[in-house]
Amino acid sequence: MSTIAAIATPNAAGGIGIVRLSGENAIEIAAKCFFPFSGKDVAAMKGYTAAYGAVRDGDTELDDGVLLVYRAPKSYTGENVVEICCHGGLYVLQQTLRLVLRLGAAPAGPGEFTKRAYLNGKMDLSQAEGVMNVISAQGEAALRAARGTLQGALSRRIGEITSTLVAAAAALAAWADYPDEDIPAVENAALADALSGVKDRLTRLIRDYDNGKAVTEGVKTAICGKPNVGKSTLMNLLSGYRKSIVTPISGTTRDVVEETVRLGDLTLRLMDTAGIRDTDDPVERMGVQLAREKLDEADLVLCVFDGSLPFDDEDAALLQAVRGKTCLAVVNKADLETKTDVDRIRAAVPETVVLSATDPDALETLQKSAERLLGVAGLDFTQELLASERQRACCAAALENVADALSALSAGLTVDAVGVDIDCAVDALLTLTGKKASDEIVSEVFRRFCVGK
Numbered sequence: 001m002s003t004i005a006a007i008a009t010p011n012a013a014g015g016i017g018i019v020r021l022s023g024e025n026a027i028e029i030a031a032k033c034f035f036p037f038s039g040k041d042v043a044a045m046k047g048y049t050a051a052y053g054a055v056r057d058g059d060t061e062l063d064d065g066v067l068l069v070y071r072a073p074k075s076y077t078g079e080n081v082v083e084i085c086c087h088g089g090l091y092v093l094q095q096t097l098r099l100v101l102r103l104g105a106a107p108a109g110p111g112e113f114t115k116r117a118y119l120n121g122k123m124d125l126s127q128a129e130g131v132m133n134v135i136s137a138q139g140e141a142a143l144r145a146a147r148g149t150l151q152g153a154l155s156r157r158i159g160e161i162t163s164t165l166v167a168a169a170a171a172l173a174a175w176a177d178y179p180d181e182d183i184p185a186v187e188n189a190a191l192a193d194a195l196s197g198v199k200d201r202l203t204r205l206i207r208d209y210d211n212g213k214a215v216t217e218g219v220k221t222a223i224c225g226k227p228n229v230g231k232s233t234l235m236n237l238l239s240g241y242r243k244s245i246v247t248p249i250s251g252t253t254r255d256v257v258e259e260t261v262r263l264g265d266l267t268l269r270l271m272d273t274a275g276i277r278d279t280d281d282p283v284e285r286m287g288v289q290l291a292r293e294k295l296d297e298a299d300l301v302l303c304v305f306d307g308s309l310p311f312d313d314e315d316a317a318l319l320q321a322v323r324g325k326t327c328l329a330v331v332n333k334a335d336l337e338t339k340t341d342v343d344r345i346r347a348a349v350p351e352t353v354v355l356s357a358t359d360p361d362a363l364e365t366l367q368k369s370a371e372r373l374l375g376v377a378g379l380d381f382t383q384e385l386l387a388s389e390r391q392r393a394c395c396a397a398a399l400e401n402v403a404d405a406l407s408a409l410s411a412g413l414t415v416d417a418v419g420v421d422i423d424c425a426v427d428a429l430l431t432l433t434g435k436k437a438s439d440e441i442v443s444e445v446f447r448r449f450c451v452g453k
């Protein structure tokens, strides 16, 4: 395989920049352009050693820096790897990269270092996706989940599930010799048990992934409510600074303002809206239209009521509009006398909190409620979690096949029919970990990486 090179640090000025090479000739190429001040020979450097020296293009000295040497197979990619750490200027990094390309390296594609690590058996495909999630993690829980995947927690769990299925398939193959191909009754029950166990585990993996996305990717959140109930104030409380225009005049929040805020481990992608009431004012109507669309798009709706005013028809219309949505009702202005019908709101929206958006302590109430509602409360981010939509699709396919196998079993179908379903489930799981993934799938996974990783 060719020796590849790329700038591994961001495309911006920084304290240190790294040009990374991987492949059989990596050390040889480095020896032609990096000259240790100690006079030692780069080609003779052992793995896990460093040298301080100059990067030189012929007689021209480009920079000085540190060279790190890793020898195959003890490196990230499993190949010979060198990292030339120089000053983090864009020009100096580009010149250094050009130099090593001229000396025989090929430019690395997106994720090609990690792809080689996968191809050389350093990690499986699910772990490679964990690498990507570590890079994109924006909070502690997301990072913990990504590191768990990277360290193989998910691979181990999928491995266990696959083994159970393989054992079931092997048992089936043994029973195929029975005269009429019927599965003996005792084994039938044991097989159904094993498959049900697998079904439960796959279902849990998918559910945790869907719920965990609220943390790893963020939840599209719409704030809705009549004018003046305190939506902007609530949004300002969440974002920690004044972003929306807060005024006591009805209908002043006309545009949809969008921003991301953290609520504990949750990331809320907030859309402040103009409310969803009907209006004759054309400008406001546009805002209202926009708000309705946002409401449809939202994964979470924060429905705000003014607790200090009696419950009215507009409040009823709002409760009607959010039916079927994942909704958290906020009865605001708890510092004033309560005049609205909290019980009626709670009857329509079980997750109802009474608070004052002007009180910073309200954040904790909101957080607990949102975590409960989104199913994040019981999630353990140190446990195995699926790391991508691709992995979810593999799990869902496996789940469907296992469910088919179970129905085939209970319908008394032949050993062959059940066996085919189990084989398909195993295939889906082997695709997940990459043990049996096509070139297209592998390319697709790494296409989304950055160059240099």
Ligand code: GDP
Residues within 6 Å of the ligand: 225, 226, 227, 228, 229, 230, 231, 232, 233, 234, 245, 246, 247, 248, 251, 252, 253, 332, 333, 334, 335, 336, 355, 356, 357, 358, 359
């Ligand atoms: P919006 O139209 O729904 O965005 O409402 P605003 O956030 O602009 O708030 C309308 C008015 O209610 C402003 O004068 C706020 O200061 C006031 N307000 C908001 N939250 C509270 C609260 O918890 N208690 C009290 N007393 N007033 C509030």
